[in-house]
Amino acid sequence: MVKANGTIQFTEKPSISSTGVTVGPMEKDSPFASAFDEILLVEKEKNESYEEANTRFIEKACAITVKKGHEKMENIDVFIGGDLINQLSPTNFAARKLNIPYLGVFSACASSVESLIIGSLLLESGKASSILAGASSHHPAVERQFRYPLEYGAQKPKTAQWTVTAAGFALLQKQVKNAPIITHGTIGRVVDGKQTNPFHMGAAMAPAARDTIERHLTNTNSKMSDFDVIMTGDLGKIGLNILKDMFTDEDCHVILQDAGAQFYGEDTFFNAGASGAGCSAAVFLSHIYNQLQNGTFKRVLLVATGALLSPLTFQQGETIPCIAHAIECRMEKRN
Amino acid sequence: MDQKQFEDIVEKQNPKTPMFTNMLKAFLVGGIICTIGQLIIFFYIRFFSFTERTAANPTAATLVFIAMLLTGFGYYKKISQFAGAGSAVPITGFGNSVVSAAIEHKTEGYVLGVGGNMFKLAGSVIVFGVLSAFFVALIKTILVKIGVVSW
Numbered sequence: 001m002v003k004a005n006g007t008i009q010f011t012e013k014p015s016i017s018s019t020g021v022t023v024g025p026m027e028k029d030s031p032f033a034s035a036f037d038e039i040l041l042v043e044k045e046k047n048e049s050y051e052e053a054n055t056r057f058i059e060k061a062c063a064i065t066v067k068k069g070h071e072k073m074e075n076i077d078v079f080i081g082g083d084l085i086n087q088l089s090p091t092n093f094a095a096r097k098l099n100i101p102y103l104g105v106f107s108a109c110a111s112s113v114e115s116l117i118i119g120s121l122l123l124e125s126g127k128a129s130s131i132l133a134g135a136s137s138h139h140p141a142v143e144r145q146f147r148y149p150l151e152y153g154a155q156k157p158k159t160a161q162w163t164v165t166a167a168g169f170a171l172l173q174k175q176v177k178n179a180p181i182i183t184h185g186t187i188g189r190v191v192d193g194k195q196t197n198p199f200h201m202g203a204a205m206a207p208a209a210r211d212t213i214e215r216h217l218t219n220t221n222s223k224m225s226d227f228d229v230i231m232t233g234d235l236g237k238i239g240l241n242i243l244k245d246m247f248t249d250e251d252c253h254v255i256l257q258d259a260g261a262q263f264y265g266e267d268t269f270f271n272a273g274a275s276g277a278g279c280s281a282a283v284f285l286s287h288i289y290n291q292l293q294n295g296t297f298k299r300v301l302l303v304a305t306g307a308l309l310s311p312l313t314f315q316q317g318e319t320i321p322c323i324a325h326a327i328e329c330r331m332e333k334r335n
Numbered sequence: 336m337d338q339k340q341f342e343d344i345v346e347k348q349n350p351k352t353p354m355f356t357n358m359l360k361a362f363l364v365g366g367i368i369c370t371i372g373q374l375i376i377f378f379y380i381r382f383f384s385f386t387e388r389t390a391a392n393p394t395a396a397t398l399v400f401i402a403m404l405l406t407g408f409g410y411y412k413k414i415s416q417f418a419g420a421g422s423a424v425p426i427t428g429f430g431n432s433v434v435s436a437a438i439e440h441k442t443e444g445y446v447l448g449v450g451g452n453m454f455k456l457a458g459s460v461i462v463f464g465v466l467s468a469f470f471v472a473l474i475k476t477i478l479v480k481i482g483v484v485s486w
Binding site: 049050051144148149150151152153154155156157158159193194195200203206207210238241242245246 | 336338341342344345347348349350352406407409411412414415416418419420422423428431432434435436438439440442455456
């Protein structure tokens, strides 16, 4: 079933039965806010570390997902998740509480779609029937690991993006009625556009997004206009414009969108927009999922983009290699 | 698409850094911080028994203390987003880097967390500050010895 070049066709109709999205306080003014399941009004509770708070966001999102899917946690076969913290600690610690078989995945901000692809593959193989998959990010926890202390006064350039505090998870099951199905997945390649500025991730990630989109279109024998929307994860406003310039197809101006560019609206405080594994997970699994469910969108391509850098490799003078994973989702006619 | 074409696109889409306004803002805020410092020096000379030479130390400590409060209450990063180098270069910027790291690592404990990470950002300022002070002192010593300048 694996076509050459990394596109997998899923014939068993893995469906997204339900989703759960929790976000932090900065995200409450997002244009997508009404689609989020729960908005928590503090980044962390008292006596809690930011990493513990990240874990709590994941646990909440998982609980919501399973509840909305009318399932019980003990009936879930595998939990797949990722985040941006070293050693995936928040997701590992959430898995400790969930107490179900667990696979931790890392593709930076592309972990969200990576976990959905792996989940779909597991369903396809027939070895599992219910999968909980998704990703999260937590602004203060990520910021302190990748950049500076939160209160440190460093001027952010216009190309900088704001890591969102959010967790988004989905319940994947086979052939569920009236639920969007995942028809294809395209596994990303690590693409290096030779960018070195960690405050301009959009430029670094755009070539990876282009590579994955192009391969997906070729492998599935389709063109941009076949999709209602092709949404990238977190290229940001400038990164999205760079991506559009990399395509010659005129349709790209309408069809190509970016979750990070839209996440905080036009608020200039966030500079180029949002980023983080939670950004793509939250938007894909709330707003886009709802649009598929109510029939506004029939066919979408969701491309989560991830910058595979660490503070260590950056200081050692390495460039920023990036990856983008994609899934194609469709909504079949209601019956 | 080759690397050159891609870099041209990136170049085209990159927003221009407003150099002039950035420098103006840095000059104004940096200047205001230094003016406050000067006022504190006058204060110490006027009301305490400090001389122009000795007043620098308590003044630096006072400015760091003010920066500490501003950092703790979350104002310093807002000033910095506006001022850039204007708030990073004066000693208040040094204070901010120490205090922000200390706040951040409290969750890892006082010894390994706060103590171990406090000078994570400020460490290089201290190292290269001491190093350059050494060389400046060396040059001045030589100049005094050969009689070009006096202490």
